[in-house]
Amino acid sequence: MSQESESEYTEGDLRNTGMSLKHDRTWDYELDRIVEAVEERDATTVGLQFPEGLKRRAPRVVDDLRDLLPDEVNVMTSGKPCYGACDLDTYMMRRTDVFVHFGHSPMKESEKILYVPLFSNVDVLPIMEESLEELADPDDDENVGLVTTAQHMNKFDEMRTWLEERGYTVETRRGDERLTHEGQVLGCNYASADVDADQILYVGGGKFHPLGLAMEHPEKKVVIADPVNNVVTIADTEQFMKQRYASVHKAMDAEEWGVIFCTKIGQGRWETAEEIVAENDNAYLITMDEVTPDRLTNFGFDAYVNTGCPRITTDDGPQFKQPMLTPGEYKIAIGEEPLDSLEFDTFHGTW
Amino acid sequence: MSQESESEYTEGDLRNTGMSLKHDRTWDYELDRIVEAVEERDATTVGLQFPEGLKRRAPRVVDDLRDLLPDEVNVMTSGKPCYGACDLDTYMMRRTDVFVHFGHSPMKESEKILYVPLFSNVDVLPIMEESLEELADPDDDENVGLVTTAQHMNKFDEMRTWLEERGYTVETRRGDERLTHEGQVLGCNYASADVDADQILYVGGGKFHPLGLAMEHPEKKVVIADPVNNVVTIADTEQFMKQRYASVHKAMDAEEWGVIFCTKIGQGRWETAEEIVAENDNAYLITMDEVTPDRLTNFGFDAYVNTGCPRITTDDGPQFKQPMLTPGEYKIAIGEEPLDSLEFDTFHGTW
Numbered sequence: 001m002s003q004e005s006e007s008e009y010t011e012g013d014l015r016n017t018g019m020s021l022k023h024d025r026t027w028d029y030e031l032d033r034i035v036e037a038v039e040e041r042d043a044t045t046v047g048l049q050f051p052e053g054l055k056r057r058a059p060r061v062v063d064d065l066r067d068l069l070p071d072e073v074n075v076m077t078s079g080k081p082c083y084g085a086c087d088l089d090t091y092m093m094r095r096t097d098v099f100v101h102f103g104h105s106p107m108k109e110s111e112k113i114l115y116v117p118l119f120s121n122v123d124v125l126p127i128m129e130e131s132l133e134e135l136a137d138p139d140d141d142e143n144v145g146l147v148t149t150a151q152h153m154n155k156f157d158e159m160r161t162w163l164e165e166r167g168y169t170v171e172t173r174r175g176d177e178r179l180t181h182e183g184q185v186l187g188c189n190y191a192s193a194d195v196d197a198d199q200i201l202y203v204g205g206g207k208f209h210p211l212g213l214a215m216e217h218p219e220k221k222v223v224i225a226d227p228v229n230n231v232v233t234i235a236d237t238e239q240f241m242k243q244r245y246a247s248v249h250k251a252m253d254a255e256e257w258g259v260i261f262c263t264k265i266g267q268g269r270w271e272t273a274e275e276i277v278a279e280n281d282n283a284y285l286i287t288m289d290e291v292t293p294d295r296l297t298n299f300g301f302d303a304y305v306n307t308g309c310p311r312i313t314t315d316d317g318p319q320f321k322q323p324m325l326t327p328g329e330y331k332i333a334i335g336e337e338p339l340d341s342l343e344f345d346t347f348h349g350t351w
Numbered sequence: 352m353s354q355e356s357e358s359e360y361t362e363g364d365l366r367n368t369g370m371s372l373k374h375d376r377t378w379d380y381e382l383d384r385i386v387e388a389v390e391e392r393d394a395t396t397v398g399l400q401f402p403e404g405l406k407r408r409a410p411r412v413v414d415d416l417r418d419l420l421p422d423e424v425n426v427m428t429s430g431k432p433c434y435g436a437c438d439l440d441t442y443m444m445r446r447t448d449v450f451v452h453f454g455h456s457p458m459k460e461s462e463k464i465l466y467v468p469l470f471s472n473v474d475v476l477p478i479m480e481e482s483l484e485e486l487a488d489p490d491d492d493e494n495v496g497l498v499t500t501a502q503h504m505n506k507f508d509e510m511r512t513w514l515e516e517r518g519y520t521v522e523t524r525r526g527d528e529r530l531t532h533e534g535q536v537l538g539c540n541y542a543s544a545d546v547d548a549d550q551i552l553y554v555g556g557g558k559f560h561p562l563g564l565a566m567e568h569p570e571k572k573v574v575i576a577d578p579v580n581n582v583v584t585i586a587d588t589e590q591f592m593k594q595r596y597a598s599v600h601k602a603m604d605a606e607e608w609g610v611i612f613c614t615k616i617g618q619g620r621w622e623t624a625e626e627i628v629a630e631n632d633n634a635y636l637i638t639m640d641e642v643t644p645d646r647l648t649n650f651g652f653d654a655y656v657n658t659g660c661p662r663i664t665t666d667d668g669p670q671f672k673q674p675m676l677t678p679g680e681y682k683i684a685i686g687e688e689p690l691d692s693l694e695f696d697t698f699h700g701t702w
Contacts, residue, residue, distance in 0.1 A: 047638070055649035059607060059635050066632075074625065079611065079639030079646050091614050092638055256410060260430065263442050274425065281417075284410050287398070287443055288430030290641075295430055298406035 027054075027118045029061050034100055035068050037114055043097030049078040049089045051103040054118070061102075081290060083309070084186065086266025086347075088113065105150040105180035107266050108350040119154035124203050124227045125162055131225035131232045135199055138167035145171045145200035145220070147185045147193050147213065152204050152227070156183050159203055171195035176348055185209050187311045188347035190216040201225060202235075210235040212311065215344035243318060244329065244342060251323035251333040254303035257283040258296065262308025264289050265351050269307040272327050276305060280334070293320045305330040310345035378405075378469045380412050385451055386419050388465055394448030400429040400440045402454040405469070432641060434660070435537065436501075437617025437698075439464065456501040456531035458617050459701040470505035475554050475578045476513060482576035482583045486550055489518035496522045496551035496571070498536045498544050498564065503555050503578070507534050510554055522546035527699055536560050538662045539698035541567040552576060553586075561586040563662065566695035594669060595680065595693060602674035602684040605654035608634040609647065613659025615640050616702050620658040623678050627656060631685070644671045656681040661696035 038046060046065065050058055058077045065075050076096070078089040085104035093099040093112055100114045135144060146159060160170045160183075174182040175191025183192055185202070190213045193200050199221045202210040205228030214222040214235035222235035257280065261273040277283045283305075288295060291312050296304060303323045306313045310326055317324045323333075326345035331337040389397060397416065401409055409428045416426050427447070429440040436455035444450040444463055451465045486495060497511060511521045511534075525533040526542025534543050536553070541564045544551050550572045553561040556579035565573040565586035573586035608631065612624040628634045634656075639646060642663045647655060654674045657664045661677055668675045674684075677696035682688040 052649055056651050058650060059652070062635055074628070074636065076612070076636035076638050077650075079609075079637040079642075079650070081646060089638075091640075258430075261427070277425070284413055285425065285427035286430040287427055287440075289442075291430075295432060298403055299409060299428075299430070300407050301410070 027057075027120075029064070029102070029118070030116045031061075031064055031068060033114060033116070034065065034098065037098045038069055038073060041097050044073055045096040046073060046075045046098045047078065047089070047092040047096035047100065048075065049080075049082055049092065049099070049101045051082050051084075054103055084188075084266070085115070086186075086188075086264060086309070088265050090265055103151075105153065105184065107178060107180070117150055117153070120151045120205075120228075122152075122227045124152060124155050124159060124225070127225045127227040127230060127232060128159065128162060128201075128203060131201060131203075131223050132166070134223045134232055134234060135168075135201060141198060142167060142169045143171055143197040143199070144168045145193050145195040145197040147172075147183050147190075147200060147202050149204040149209055150180070150184060153181050153184060155203075156181070163201070171197045178348055178350055185213060186347075187212055188309060188345075190346065191348070193217055193220070199223060203227065205229065207233075207235070208311075208315070211237060211240060212314075212344060215240060215314070216346060240314060241342075244314065245339075247317055247323040247325060248329050248333050248339070248342065251303040251325055251330075252335075254301075254323070254333070255282060256301050257330075258286050258299055258301035258304045259283050260291055260304060260306045260308055261285060261287045262289065262291060262306070263287055264308065267308040267347070268351065269327070269347075273305075273307040276307075276327065276330065297321065303333070310347060313345065378408070378471075380415070380453070380469070381467045382412075382415055382419060384465060384467070385416065385449065388449045389420055389424060392448050395424055396447040397424060397426045397449045398429065398440070398443040398447030398451065399426065400431075400433055400443065400450070400452050402433050402435075405454055435539075435617070436466070437537075437539075437615060437660070439616050441616055454502075456504065456535065458529060458531070468501055468504070471502045471556075471579075473503075473578045475503060475506050475510060475576070478576045478578045478581060478583060479510065479513060479552075479554060482552060482554075482574050483517070485574045485583055485585060486519075486552060492549060493518060493520045494522055494548040494550075495519045496544050496546040496548040498523075498534050498541075498551060498553050500555040500560055501531070501535060504532050504535060506554075507532070514552070522548045529699055529701055536564060537698075538563055539660060539696075541697065542699070544568055544571070550574060554578065556580065558584075558586070559662070559666070562588060562591060563665075563695065566591060566665070567697055591665060592693075595665065596690075598668055598674040598676060599680050599684050599690070599693065602654040602676055602681075603686075605652075605674070605684070606633060607652050608681075609637050609650055609652035609655045610634050611642055611655060611657045611659055612636060612638045613640065613642060613657070614638055615659065618659040618698070619702065620678070620698075624656075624658040627658075627678065627681065648672065654684070661698060664696065 062075050078092050080089050085107035102116045103118045105117050106115045163170050172183045173192055173195055178189050185192055193213055201223050203225045205226055210222050210224045214237045224233045259273050259276050262268055277285045291308055305325050307327055313324050313326050328345055332339055413426050429443050431440050436458035453467045454469045456468050457466045514521050523534045524543055524546055529540050536543055544564055552574050554576045556577055561573050561575045565588045575584045610624050610627050628636045642659055656676050658678055664675050664677050679696055683690055
């Protein structure tokens with residue numbers, strides 16, 4: 001399969017440049033499991049939650065379910081933003097008989113939630129073949145860490161075997177309880193890459209995950225094999241880190257701080273937020289679900305600490321008018337920790 | 352008092368043009384009531400919710416409460432948008448011992464909620480004096496309806512007496528159970544103006560409320576006496592109505608409809624949403640709290656029906672990429688009702 005796909009590539013083939021159109025991907029929405037749950041529970045309401053990138057598919061999934069389900073069953077879709085398994089629509093979950101969360105693996109199993117992971121069917125081996133150019137030869141360094149996202153988890157054994165056949169010792173682990181699978185990473189958790197290897201191969205779409213990985217593990221080389229955009233790159237955190245230091249420096253002048261406690265089910269760090277407010281008379285607790293620039297503008301604080309999703313802070317940070325820091329960065333800005341203690345903010349545990 | 356303020360005005364006085372700075376307004380946050388509730392309930396958490404325009408005051412209110420309350424009491428502020436008494440932060444309400452909603456009058460009394468209305472202290476009589484130029488002389492038409500917002504409710508009797516002293520018969524009523532006070536209007540409810548008068552005097556800040564009023568009661572002349580911006584105008588709905596007709600026309604070509612059910616406590620019209628979806632195979636139910644262009648973009652429907660806040664539809668409508676209609680407008684767009692049945696969408700009942 002890998003050989004066949006490989007042989008299709010020709011000089012100038014856009015699929016090699018990262019400029020190509022994305023692979024067509026079809027998904028298995030596991031409608032049979034949903035229909036079964038409706039029958040078992042005698043359900044009259046079904047709630048569907050899709051990640052942002054898949055919301056466009058919602059109408060067709062609803063069509064299919066309407067065909068399969070009795071007329072009296074109401075199928076509805078969540079219109080709230082959704083960025084992970086940490087981000088369940090709990091309103092919908094409480095008010096529907098069957099609640100389906102698409103596109104993420106379970107952060108925590110619950111009878112209330114039907115998780116449908118939506119595994120990608122993209123072939124990962126051609127791009128892994130290309131990634132060999134960036135990995136050390138197994139004769140020089142045989143250890144390689146292997147990580148991927150929930151979307152490609154169905155190919156994880158295939159990836160591992162393929163690397164082993166080429167002489168590598170593949171180091172993997174299941175990071176912690178926040179993660180469902182061995183080798184799985186989340187935007188906020190790279191404990192699965194905490195393995196005995198100086199090089200980590202990330203197989204998956206986009207740079208969002210490997211950039212976090214490289215920030216969390218700055219001592220490791222992170223090779224990105226992206227089978228969706230057909231491109232191999234090395235994660236480069238320089239621009240990210242510059243932005244973080246700039247935000248911390250700017251926040252050093254802040255007099256009043258807004259301290260954000262995120263109310264999303266898997267994004268709450270209450271003790272962290274409470275501790276900051278307890279120790280700083282100029283810190284004020286704000287509770288919210290979506291953390292957006294618009295919502296904070298009216299408060300007029302000089303700087304913010306976000307105890308919710310770290311990626312809002314690091315990736316969306318520049319969009320906020322005032323500096324937005326992680327809890328660790330906050331400690332640096334108020335002089336409690338040295339500047340060189342700056343590190344990537346990760347999230348552990350479930351809820 | 353009115354005479355005194357009046358006499359200060361001189362030709363070119365910016366306060367007469369609507370271009371002046373807003374009046375300074377101070378508010379009574381009724382901190383004593385909050386402290387009392389904390390003591391009575393032995394509370395350890397206090398949640399504060401402010402409307403958008405008052406969020407900036409939150410840090411100083413928190414400061415004052417921290418001074419008045421024991422150290423172990425946590426005071427937190429809601430960072431979710433808030434546009435009315437229909438829009439309670441129910442997450443915060445459920446998770447704090449004392450929950451304070453500032454700036455709106457009760458849509459429904461509840462032991463869980465401490466409403467602090469924040470009455471304006473602005474003098475309303477000078478601008479009422481000016482509004483006489485737009486009202487019919489009492490000898491020609493003595494009936495005048497009188498309405499205001501929660502903010503100026505504390506001056507309602509004063510307004511009524513002042514008009515009566517000038518020979519008017521003041522027609523007022525409490526619209527329905529959604530409203531707390533006689534003469535009160537909400538952005539979504541003008542039942543208080545359903546009185547035996549061809550002219551309605553609205554005393555209050557801004558054009559938001561009187562525009563809705565004029566759309567709901569197109570047969571009445573709506574005179575706006577705005578004591579905040581010191582300006583008297585007549586509500587003109589022409590531009591609004593043109594936009595509504597344009598949206599309806601555009602939506603007539605829609606094949607697939609997104610039907611929004613709003614999950615905000617006071618903005619849900621489940622039967623309306625459910626009925627639309629039950630009767631149209633090309634209609635799909637979406638549940639969400641904040642209804643924003645960004646959140647709908649990913650779904651890709653041709654048009655939307657919003658069963659939540661009517662003012663999102665009429666006032667923010669042009670910001671959405673696809674036509675966004677009220678339930679009544681939807682019926683026109685699908686050919687179920689004639690074009691001339693178009694009327695303003697109002698909201699009744701509580702929750």
